[in-house]
Amino acid sequence: MQSSATVLVYSDDASTREQVRLAAGRRLAADVPPLEFVECATLPAVLKQLDQGGIDACVLDGETVPAGGMGVCRQIKDEIFNCPPVLLLIGRPQDAWLATWSRAEAAVTLPVEPVEFADALAALLRGRLAVQA
Secondary structure, rough: OOOOEEEEEEEOOOOHHHHHHHOOOOOOOOOOOEEEEEEEEEHHHHHHHHHHHOOOEEEOOOOOOOHHHHHHHHHHHHOOOOOOOOEEEOHHHHHHHHHHOOOOOOOOOOOOOOHHHHHHHHHHHHHHHHHOO
8 A cells, every 4th residue: 555645625614724734634544545635726736746656535526716626637637648547526406417428437525524525535545555565
């Protein structure tokens, strides 16, 4: 197992980024390595981090302005080779179809519900890390 998993968190709202960090904690499950977070508030910062590599999963806020997480997700799926899996934060359950359009692997609603969020992120990381092994 690798020593840590790096999760990119994109939101223009610092409290949303904090919700994500608190819901995930340091370790999601026994079979998932400890987490490190990279926080981004702008699309250029997201693209720069992904270009540098080393990101194991992305959490994108669909409510971010001006570049919402759904559009960012679709863009990175088109532009980033071997794009990490994406967990999309959506404003309401009815927006799940938009998460599908954006090609996100998973979606959870805001505000972040810790157990649901942790389960979804752990599943994405297990899949990503299994492929890399």
